[in-house]
Amino acid sequence: xxxxxxxxxxxxxxxxxxxxxxxxxxxxxxxxxxxxxxxxxxxxxxxxxxxxxxxxxxxxxxxxxxxxxxxxxxxxxxxxxxxxxxxxxxxxxxxxxxxxxxxxxxxxxxxxxxxxxxxxxxxxxxxxxxxxxxxxxxxxxxxxxxxxxxxxxxxxxxxxxxxxxxxxxxxxxxxxxxxxxxxxxxxxxxxxxxxxxxxxxxxxxxxxxxxxxxxxxxxxxxxxxxxxxxxxxxxxxxxxxxxxxxxxxxxxxxxxxxxxxxxxxxxxxxxxxxxxxxxxxxxxxxxxxxxxxxxxxxxxxxxxxxxxxxxxxxxxxxxxxxxxxxxxxxxxxxxxxxxxxxxxxxxxxxxxxxxxxxxxxxxxxxxxxxxxxxxxxxxxxxxxxxxxxxxxxxxxxxxxxxxxxxxxxxxxxxxxxxxxxxxxxxxxxxxxxxxxxxxxxxxxxxxxxxxxxxxxxxxxxxxxxxxxxxxxxxxxxxxxxxxxxxx
Amino acid sequence: xxxxxxxxxxxxxxxxxxxxxxxxxxxxxxxxxxxxxxxxxxxxxxxxxxxxxxxxxxxxxxxxxxxxxxxxxxxxxxxxxxxxxxxxxxxxxxxxxxxxxxxxxxxxxxxxxxxxxxxxxxxxxxxxxxxxxxxxxxxxxxxxxxxxxxxxxxxxxxxxxxxxxxxxxxxxxxxxxxxxxxxxxxxxxxxxxxxxxxxxxxxxxxxxxxxxxxxxxxxxxxxxxxxxxxxxxxxxxxxxxxxxxxxxxxxxxxxxxxxxxxxxxxxxxxxxxxxxxxxxxxxxxxxxxxxxxxxxxxxxxxxxxxxxxxxxxxxxxxxxxxxxxxxxxxxxxxxxxxxxxxxxxxxxxxxxxx
Numbered sequence: 001x002x003x004x005x006x007x008x009x010x011x012x013x014x015x016x017x018x019x020x021x022x023x024x025x026x027x028x029x030x031x032x033x034x035x036x037x038x039x040x041x042x043x044x045x046x047x048x049x050x051x052x053x054x055x056x057x058x059x060x061x062x063x064x065x066x067x068x069x070x071x072x073x074x075x076x077x078x079x080x081x082x083x084x085x086x087x088x089x090x091x092x093x094x095x096x097x098x099x100x101x102x103x104x105x106x107x108x109x110x111x112x113x114x115x116x117x118x119x120x121x122x123x124x125x126x127x128x129x130x131x132x133x134x135x136x137x138x139x140x141x142x143x144x145x146x147x148x149x150x151x152x153x154x155x156x157x158x159x160x161x162x163x164x165x166x167x168x169x170x171x172x173x174x175x176x177x178x179x180x181x182x183x184x185x186x187x188x189x190x191x192x193x194x195x196x197x198x199x200x201x202x203x204x205x206x207x208x209x210x211x212x213x214x215x216x217x218x219x220x221x222x223x224x225x226x227x228x229x230x231x232x233x234x235x236x237x238x239x240x241x242x243x244x245x246x247x248x249x250x251x252x253x254x255x256x257x258x259x260x261x262x263x264x265x266x267x268x269x270x271x272x273x274x275x276x277x278x279x280x281x282x283x284x285x286x287x288x289x290x291x292x293x294x295x296x297x298x299x300x301x302x303x304x305x306x307x308x309x310x311x312x313x314x315x316x317x318x319x320x321x322x323x324x325x326x327x328x329x330x331x332x333x334x335x336x337x338x339x340x341x342x343x344x345x346x347x348x349x350x351x352x353x354x355x356x357x358x359x360x361x362x363x364x365x366x367x368x369x370x371x372x373x374x375x376x377x378x379x380x381x382x383x384x385x386x387x388x389x390x391x392x393x394x395x396x397x398x399x400x401x402x403x404x405x406x407x408x409x410x411x412x413x414x415x416x417x418x419x420x421x422x423x424x425x426x427x428x429x430x431x432x433x434x435x436x437x438x439x440x441x442x443x444x445x446x447x448x449x450x451x452x453x454x455x456x457x458x459x460x461x462x463x464x465x466x467x468x469x470x471x472x473x474x475x476x477x478x479x480x481x482x483x484x485x486x487x
Numbered sequence: 488x489x490x491x492x493x494x495x496x497x498x499x500x501x502x503x504x505x506x507x508x509x510x511x512x513x514x515x516x517x518x519x520x521x522x523x524x525x526x527x528x529x530x531x532x533x534x535x536x537x538x539x540x541x542x543x544x545x546x547x548x549x550x551x552x553x554x555x556x557x558x559x560x561x562x563x564x565x566x567x568x569x570x571x572x573x574x575x576x577x578x579x580x581x582x583x584x585x586x587x588x589x590x591x592x593x594x595x596x597x598x599x600x601x602x603x604x605x606x607x608x609x610x611x612x613x614x615x616x617x618x619x620x621x622x623x624x625x626x627x628x629x630x631x632x633x634x635x636x637x638x639x640x641x642x643x644x645x646x647x648x649x650x651x652x653x654x655x656x657x658x659x660x661x662x663x664x665x666x667x668x669x670x671x672x673x674x675x676x677x678x679x680x681x682x683x684x685x686x687x688x689x690x691x692x693x694x695x696x697x698x699x700x701x702x703x704x705x706x707x708x709x710x711x712x713x714x715x716x717x718x719x720x721x722x723x724x725x726x727x728x729x730x731x732x733x734x735x736x737x738x739x740x741x742x743x744x745x746x747x748x749x750x751x752x753x754x755x756x757x758x759x760x761x762x763x764x765x766x767x768x769x770x771x772x773x774x775x776x777x778x779x780x781x782x783x784x785x786x787x788x789x790x791x792x793x794x795x796x797x798x799x800x801x802x803x804x805x806x807x808x809x810x811x812x813x814x815x816x817x818x819x820x821x822x823x824x825x826x827x828x829x830x831x832x833x834x835x836x837x838x839x840x841x
Contacts, residue, residue: 396744398565398566398572400562400566401566456572456573456741457741459741460737460738460741463737464734464737464738467730467733467734467737468730468734470730471727471730471731471734474723474726474727474730475727477723478720478723478724478727481719481720481723482715482720485716485720
């Protein structure tokens with residue numbers, strides 16, 4: 001026991017001794033501390049100083065000599081103040097070296113410089129001397145803290161201000177992207193995320209959560225976490241994590257629902273990047289759930305006509321009075337399915353009957369039944385029209401005109417599905433009638449082509465018969481003449 | 488009925504004296520032998536030409552020869568004009584059958600050595616008409632202004648352009664400029680409906696006149712013992728065959744109507760598998776097989792030159808085939824003819840399949 005204790009004391013002694021000797025040998029720091037300059041003051045609390053690095057680790061030179069002529073001699077590898085890309089390269093000397101970094105943390109990433117170089121910040125700056133950003137732009141040069149230290153410039157609650165140093169400076173930003181707004185921080189502070197972040201919540205999203213830290217790309221770049229195709233997944237990193245969202249008390253199934261929705265299908269399956277993603281409705285920097293009264297305005301940014309028709313419809317007033325969310329009441333929010341005709345009417349799957357029951361509201365009930373019957377009849381006529389065109393086409397007949405006219409039928413269906421938002425049975429039936437007339441014309445045109453097909457076939461039979469009969473008569477005439485000649 | 492005809496005949500006879508013609512016609516006899524069947528192909532070719540003239544004039548009532556309207560006007564003919572689809576399909580089918588009948592007629596005359604003295608002029612006018620028929624085909628193919636026609640014309644005129652010295656001017660003359668454009672369509676339309684028919688009619692008149700004047704050629708090595716009167720026997724048989732051919736045309740036109748395809752777009756890339764009409768296919772395919780350079784001559788030029796030379800020799804056969812003129816068999820002519828037929832058939836099939 002005594003033996004073990006004496007060994008333990010010896011190890012501690014050695015460690016203290018080595019620290020003292022180390023401190024004693026870092027003559028750069030000793031001298032600069034004496035000068036009381038800003039770098040040495042900051043370096044005192046720098047994580048790098050704590051793990052035993054000295055000034056010469058980055059600036060070169062001989063840190064064992066107290067003679068400036070020797071310690072800051074270029075022959076001894078003194079670099080002075082590194083500039084431009086040299087800065088990041090010096091950082092990367094250690095931070096890109098896996099073996100070296102393993103000494104501090106086994107899970108530490110070592111690809112930061114490579115990521116930075118590929119990122120939008122890695123492009124050449126306007127002065128043409130190096131990258132737009134160097135490591136020190138965000139992490140500072142001296143006084144660097146661990147990311148988990150609240151004093152770090154890249155600590156979650158500090159990141160918005162760190163990014164805003166450049167992104168909030170119009171004079172700086174116009175040199176690189178004059179079209180990019182510089183009010184992101186102001187917007188962010190208005191968002192749920194921003195408000196909580198300001199209160200010191202380090203879990204809520206800040207700039208790096210969505211844009212990435214080192215591999216930051218513009219939102220038009222497919223590699224960006226905020227490229228439309230990637231946004232739902234980026235948001236879901238937090239919002240679908242039940243454990244992570246535990247304290248927030250909001251559902252975590254939005255992403256799953258969105259994937260199944262008409263918008264999600266358009267985005268993920270059809271790769272339609274114009275399809276709305278999370279930020280289209282919630283905003284991006286000022287992300288907040290839309291209020292009940294503003295839903296139709298938000299959906300209306302794309303579905304403009306529907307929103308306008310709804311706004312002028314009798315439903316608008318009733319919805320407002322009862323505090324019903326406008327579009328959402330019938331279509332849902334994250335799980336918005338394709339608005340099929342089955343939504344209309346009073347049957348299973350229809351939404352009108354939710355309010356318009358036969359007993360309480362027979363007028364609305366009847367209108368819903370009527371409108372559903374009208375659109376159903378047009379859909380049936382549309383399918384008959386297409387079938388007749390198909391039959392005529394299969395017979396090799398000319399159906400271009402019928403096909404062209406068929407577009408009017410489709411147009412009427414489209415219009416009817418839009419006008420339905422006016423909830424006016426008369427207006428609705430007018431549009432349906434237009435479609436019915438067009439469809440009757442298509443069917444008649446296609447049928448006439450089928451008739452023409454048979455006319456040609458029967459005509460051919462008649463023509464062939466007549467010509468053959470003539471040929472036969474001629475043959476007998478020749479025989480008769482030749483028989484006479486022989487006589 | 489007969490009385491009306493007699494009266495009408497007498498009325499005309501009284502004024503222009505038809506007795507000479509009637510005398511000539513009644514004394515004209517057609518030899519009857521084992522090869523008589525080939526005599527009918529001239530008449531069949533004539534029948535197709537008549538059909539082309541009639542249907543062509545009907546199409547002209549609606550066709551518009553400009554790049555903006557050609558395709559649409561044919562679409563209109565096919566879909567709106569009463570029996571327009573039938574007229575166009577017959578015109579298209581009859582064009583192909585006309586060339587086929589002309590091919591058969593030409594080869595039958597060649598193998599029968601019917602071109603020998605004194606029928607050299609009949610052969611020459613026939614050959615010129617044959618080339619014109621190919622010209623009709625080439626120019627008519629472009630008129631619908633569809634994608635296939637556009638690129639086939641481009642390729643066809645490009646081939647003419649490779650000839651040294653005269654190639655480029657010929658190409659520019661045919662196209663009406665550097666590229667196949669509306670100007671090409673206009674001039675092809677002009678060739679098709681005015682220039683070619685005018686020349687063809689003159690040649691046809693001479694050709695028929697010579698046939699009537701000299702009568703049918705008899706085979707070299709077969710003693711003809713039987714004859715039949717040209718009128719009415721041969722004429723009625725001709726008519727009978729025409730009726731059969733008309734039936735065939737009607738069936739083809741109804742069951743396999745002419746297609747219109749996609750409208751030509753000069754800016755679009757050429758679609759895969761561009762092929763000329765079947766009667767140019769053997770030449771097109773041969774040019775593909777000739778290597779880029781043969782000795783120091785460019786392959787394509789050599790090909791065109793050889794086809795040109797073969798064509799000239801073919802046209803001039805009555806003048807170098809002295810044996811046939813003297814009534815002796817000329818095996819070389821037969822071998823050359825068999826080679827030509829085999830070559831055309833094989834290369835056409837190869838071109839069709841590949």
